[in-house]
Amino acid sequence: MADPTMSPPTQSQPNVAASTTLRRQHHLNLENLAPSPSSSEHVNRLVNSNHYISPSRPIYSDRFIPCRSSSNFALFNISMPSQSATAGSSPGDGGKEDNPSAYSALLRNALFGPQTPDKKDWGTGAARRNIFRYKTETRQSMHSPFPFGFDGLSGPGVSNVAIKAPRKVSRSPYKVLDAPALHDDFYLNLVDWSSHNVLAVGLGTCVYLWNACSSKVTKLCDLGNDDGVCSVGWAHRGTHLAVGTSNGKVQIWDASCCKRIRAMEGHRLRVGALAWSSSMLSSGSRDKSILQRDIRAQEDFVSKLSGHKSEVCGLKWSYDNRELASGGNDNRLFVWNQHSTQPVLKYCEHTAAVKAIAWSPHLHGLLASGGGTADRCIRFWNTTTNSHLSCMDTGSQVCNLVWSKNVNELVSTHGYSQNQIIVWRYPTMSKLATLTGHTFRVLYLAISPDGQTIVTGAGDETLRFWNVFPSPKSQNTESEIGASSLGRTTIR
Secondary structure, three states: OOOOOOOOOOOHHHHHHHHHHHHHHHHHHHHHOOOOHHHHHHHHHHHOHHHHOOOOOOEEOOOOOOOOOOOOHHHHOOOOOOHHHHOOOOHHHOOOOOOOHHHHHHHHHHHHOOOOOOHHHOOHHHHOOOOOOOEEOOOOOOOOOOOOOOOOOOOOOOOOOOOOOOOOOOOOOOEEEEOOOOOOOOOOEOEEEOOOOEEEEEEOOEEEEEEOOOOOEEEEEEOOOOOOEEEEEEOOOOOEEEEEEOOOOEEEEEOOOOEEEEEEOOOOOOEEEEEEEOOEEEEEEOOOOEEEEEOOOOOOOOEEEOOOOOOEEEEEEOOOOOEEEEEEOOOOEEEEEOOOOOOOEEEOOOOOOEEEEEEOOOOOOEEEEEEOOOOOEEEEEEOOOOEEEEEEEOOOOEEEEEEOOOOOEEEEEEOOOOOOEEEEEOOOOEEEEEEOOOOOOEEEEEEOOOOOEEEEEEOOOEEEEEEOOOOOOOOOOOOOHHHOOOEEEEOO
8 A cells, every 4th residue: 555655756766866967077077178268257347346335235144044144143052162172082981071261252254254243232122133235234354363263452252342432421510619607507599500501609697699701799688687597499490599598488589680679488397499390380398398389370379298207408400390309317218290289209218308309301201310328329210100220329428310302311419428520321321431529418409491500519718610411412522611611619
C-alpha cells in the first residue's frame, strides 16, 4: 500500500537534474574560455562593485539575507564567546571558560560589528525591534587602522556616538548686593523679581526696589516701627507689588509712582506667603488660613481656604492659573482649584515644613516640593493623575525651588547644613552645578524675567546673582548676562 505522506515522483525531477548539469558545464566552459577585454572589465566592475559605493549610502542586503551589522544578534544569547571559541583551552583548566570582558567585546565586534550592544544593554526598547534587519544605514570606514571596527577614543563594543559636552555653569556670582536687615527666617518670602526687571526686597520695615537695568535703588515704603515686611510679590503684569506685613495686612503698591493704592485686612497674624493669579491675589498667614483676594472687588477677600493646621509658608499658582499649591509648617502640601474652599489634593509624605514649591512650565500638572530640616527631600507630583512620581534626598534643608522656563532644569536653595545652591537636570535629577558662597541659610530665591539669572538671599545679609540657565534662543550656550564684572553695592 502506498504511503500517503510520500509525494509521487514528478516529471520535472529529471529536468532539474539536467538543468543543473548544464549549468555546471556552462560554468566550466566559462572558466576555460579566455575572456575578452570588454567582458573582463565588466566582470571586474561587478566583482569590485562594493568598493565604489558611497560611504553615506545605505546598504541594502538581499531580501532574504539580513545584514549582519544591523541585526540584533544579542537576542540570540550569542553575545558571549561560544564553547567552540574556547575549545583549545588546556585540559588543566577543568573545562571552565575564561571569558574576560575585553576579549568578549573584541570577539563580538569582530563577528557582529561595533554597533551591536552587549546583551545587558538590551531592555524593553530593544525587544520591540526585529531580530533581523535588511538595511545598514551607514558604512564603516574601510581604512580604519583597527581590525575590530573601533578607534582609540572609545572602548571596545562602544559605538562612536558624539557625546554632548555638559553645559558649564559659573561657580561664582557675577554681582553681590549688600542687604542689611534681611531676616534669617525660614517662613518669610522677602525677594521677588518682576517682569519689568525690577527686584523687590523686604529689609526690616522697608521695601526697596533695585532696577536690574540701571542698578538704581529706590525706597518704596517704610511700614514704621510697629510693623514689618514678611513677604513681597509682584503681579505677573504691570507694576503692582503686594506686601504682606507682620500685622496681618496686605498692601498693594504701584511701584511706578511709589504709591500705595490699597490696604486689605482679613488675617489675624503675619502674612508670610503671597501668590498672584491674574487679578487674583492669594495670601497665606500664620493664622493657618489662605485668603483669596480680587483686587477689582471692594471686599478685602472673596473666599477663605481652610485646611492647614499650622502656618502657611509656601504658595504657588500653576502656569495656567487653575491650581494653587500651598505648603505649611504642618508638613502638608495641598492643591486647590479655582472654586474650592477645601483642598482637592493632599500630600502628606514630607516630614518637615513645606516652603519650597514650584510648578513645571514644561509639563502640565507637574509639581515639585521641598521639605525642611527633618525632611531634606525634593518630591515630584503629578496633580493630573494624583500620583507621587519620585523623591530625591538632598542632604540638607530645602528652602526654595524654581523651574527654568528655557530648559527642563530646576534650581534649589538649601539651609542646614550646607547652605548651597544646586542646579538639577530633570527628570534624571543629576547635578549640573553646586554653588556656594552664602554663609547662612539660602532662604530667598527669585528668577529673572528672561529665565537665565537667579538671585539668592541669606541671613548673611547679601543678595547674590548667578547665571545658571541658558538663554531661550540658544539653550546650548551660557547666559550672556554674566559678562558684567563682579560688583558689590548696598541696597539703601
